[in-house]
Amino acid sequence: EGCNGTIFAYGQTGSGKSFPTRGAVDPSPHKGTIPRAFEHIFESIQCAENPKFLVRASYLEIYNEDIRDLLGANTKQKLE
Numbered sequence: 523e524g525c526n527g528t529i530f531a532y533g534q535t536g537s538g539k540s541f542p543t544r545g546a547v548d549p550s551p552h553k554g555t556i557p558r559a560f561e562h563i564f565e566s567i568q569c570a571e572n573p574k575f576l577v578r579a580s581y582l583e584i585y586n587e588d589i590r591d592l593l594g595a596n597t598k599q600k601l602e
Contacts, residue, residue: 543556
């Protein structure tokens with residue numbers, strides 16, 4: 523049981539992917555896709571009858587054929 527989801531933002535460097543996915547920090551109407559998705563997921567968990575959940579997220583960047591985990595401890599480290 524469970525569900526998986528993916529948000530895939532593709533485009534040229536500087537084409538405007540970061541703001542729609544992350545959004546602004548404070549103004550609520552300017553939240554991006556990721557904060558809105560997290561909000562929805564955790565609201566659904568609070569309303570659920572089964573208290574066991576595992577939520578795992580990754581935020582990867584692929585640039586010049588190098589993959590980096592932007593949520594990892596070292597965002598400069600390349601992944602295999």
